[in-house]
Amino acid sequence: MIIQEHITLAPHTTFKIGGPARFFCSVSIDAELLEAVTFARNKNAPIFILGGGSNILIDDQGFDGLVIKIEMMGMEKIQDLGGQARFKIQEIHQEAIVDEKQKRSVDEKKVIVSVAAGERWDDFVDYAVEHGLYGIENLSAIPGTVGAAPVQNIGAYGAEVSQTILAVHALDTRTMKFVGLTNGECQFSYRESLFRKEKGHYIITRVDFALGRRGSVNTEYKDVQEYFLKQNITSPTLKQVRQAITDIRWGKLPDWKLWGTAGSFFKNPIISAEQFLKLKKKYPELPGYPEPDGRAKVSLGWILDKVCNARGLCKGNVCVYEKQALVLIAKPGATSEEVVVLAQDLMRMVKEKTGIVIEGEVEWVN
Numbered sequence: 001m002i003i004q005e006h007i008t009l010a011p012h013t014t015f016k017i018g019g020p021a022r023f024f025c026s027v028s029i030d031a032e033l034l035e036a037v038t039f040a041r042n043k044n045a046p047i048f049i050l051g052g053g054s055n056i057l058i059d060d061q062g063f064d065g066l067v068i069k070i071e072m073m074g075m076e077k078i079q080d081l082g083g084q085a086r087f088k089i090q091e092i093h094q095e096a097i098v099d100e101k102q103k104r105s106v107d108e109k110k111v112i113v114s115v116a117a118g119e120r121w122d123d124f125v126d127y128a129v130e131h132g133l134y135g136i137e138n139l140s141a142i143p144g145t146v147g148a149a150p151v152q153n154i155g156a157y158g159a160e161v162s163q164t165i166l167a168v169h170a171l172d173t174r175t176m177k178f179v180g181l182t183n184g185e186c187q188f189s190y191r192e193s194l195f196r197k198e199k200g201h202y203i204i205t206r207v208d209f210a211l212g213r214r215g216s217v218n219t220e221y222k223d224v225q226e227y228f229l230k231q232n233i234t235s236p237t238l239k240q241v242r243q244a245i246t247d248i249r250w251g252k253l254p255d256w257k258l259w260g261t262a263g264s265f266f267k268n269p270i271i272s273a274e275q276f277l278k279l280k281k282k283y284p285e286l287p288g289y290p291e292p293d294g295r296a297k298v299s300l301g302w303i304l305d306k307v308c309n310a311r312g313l314c315k316g317n318v319c320v321y322e323k324q325a326l327v328l329i330a331k332p333g334a335t336s337e338e339v340v341v342l343a344q345d346l347m348r349m350v351k352e353k354t355g356i357v358i359e360g361e362v363e364w365v366n
């Protein structure tokens with residue numbers, strides 16, 4: 001493993017912004033990861049774990065520590081579960097990383113696929129769909145790596161990755177031991193997990209997914225329904241759903257290979273039922289979705305667009321995307337400072353107009 005110095009981070013991110021890392025290395029096996037963490041400890045340097053760089057904003061000043069790029073590769077179908085699924089899982093996960101609740105939910109229709117953290121997320125979705133495995137097709141075309149997917153519990157079009165995760169394997173940096181965490185232990189919720197709450201504690205090396213051998217596709221989202229209506233398709237296949245999601249996303253989101261962006265910059269806020277009803281009186285068309293605890297998740301894209309009129313708003317070289325107000329795009333020459341100033345303006349506008357305090361989805365690395 002080679003430790004490089006003063007490596008510019010902008011090309012390692014989809015925002016294409018950011019200064020240098022004091023130290024930088026890529027790791028492709030567990031031993032290299034241990035070596036890298038030990039190096040940082042000896043230098044007393046903070047660590048930042050880098051996947052595909054699609055959910056971060058690196059500061060113009062860079063990162064004064066060690067950036068570890070996760071490049072562990074490999075995808076393996078551990079077990080195609082037959083009738084004795086409940087017993088076989090116990091054999092596979094000898095370290096008891098499957099909890100009781102999951103043992104019941106993993107039935108004979110499931111296939112367990114174990115995927116290394118450095119694999120591209122969308123390559124894995126492609127693999128699953130090609131092998132007729134259900135569960136992640138609605139998460140098609142999301143950039144980034146498999147290892148980062150549990151971190152913010154990626155979600156789109158009515159699906160969240162946590163619905164398919166059986167176990168997460170990681171290096172526990174406090175004990176320097178490799179551990180397995182059950183789905184329950186990962187504390188997943190909307191764009192949240194243990195890995196975001198306890199930043200730096202775990203470095204994910206591999207994720208086990210339980211995917212359906214048989215299943216039904218989820219086409220409940222309006223855009224998806226309209227897509228199939230236009231195509232005159234009444235019972236879409238797994239492959240058709242993947243294609244639909246990919247087409248819809250490309251129509252709505254900026255091409256991150258051309259523009260700097262990290263997708264949705266903010267989380268959709270979850271507010272009390274009372275606050276939602278008040279806002280609904282003022283803005284009858286405000287989209288909101290009930291949460292299991294009685295609160296409501298509201299569409300921030302709609303608020304930024306219809307209430308704040310923010311589409312196309314710019315600060316220097318950074319703008320609110322014309323087609324989707326939740327997304328910021330950076331033109332060549334953009335700085336992290338411009339992104340932060342625009343983001344703060346948007347936060348203030350939303351607070352003034354609706355009383356809602358919004359939270360960033362993209363992580364600012366400084």
Ligand SMILES: Cc1cc2nc3c(=O)[nH]c(=O)nc-3n(C[C@H](O)[C@H](O)[C@H](O)COP(=O)(O)OP(=O)(O)OC[C@H]3O[C@@H](n4cnc5c(N)ncnc54)[C@H](O)[C@@H]3O)c2cc1C
Pocket residue numbers: 014048049050051052053054055056070117142143144145146147148149151152153154155156195202203204205253254256261262263264363
């Ligand atoms: C155009 C576009 C569209 C997007 N659409 C969606 C969407 O629909 N839904 C959605 O949820 N997200 C979306 N995103 C956000 C992003 O793709 C996801 O959050 C993705 O999972 C980030 O993966 P990454 O490998 O790029 O992570 P990075 O950006 O490199 O890292 C993100 C965070 O995860 C941590 N991390 C990365 N790898 C590991 C690891 N192995 N162990 C521990 N921590 C790790 C990093 O330290 C950092 O805190 C979109 C982004 C873009 C640019």
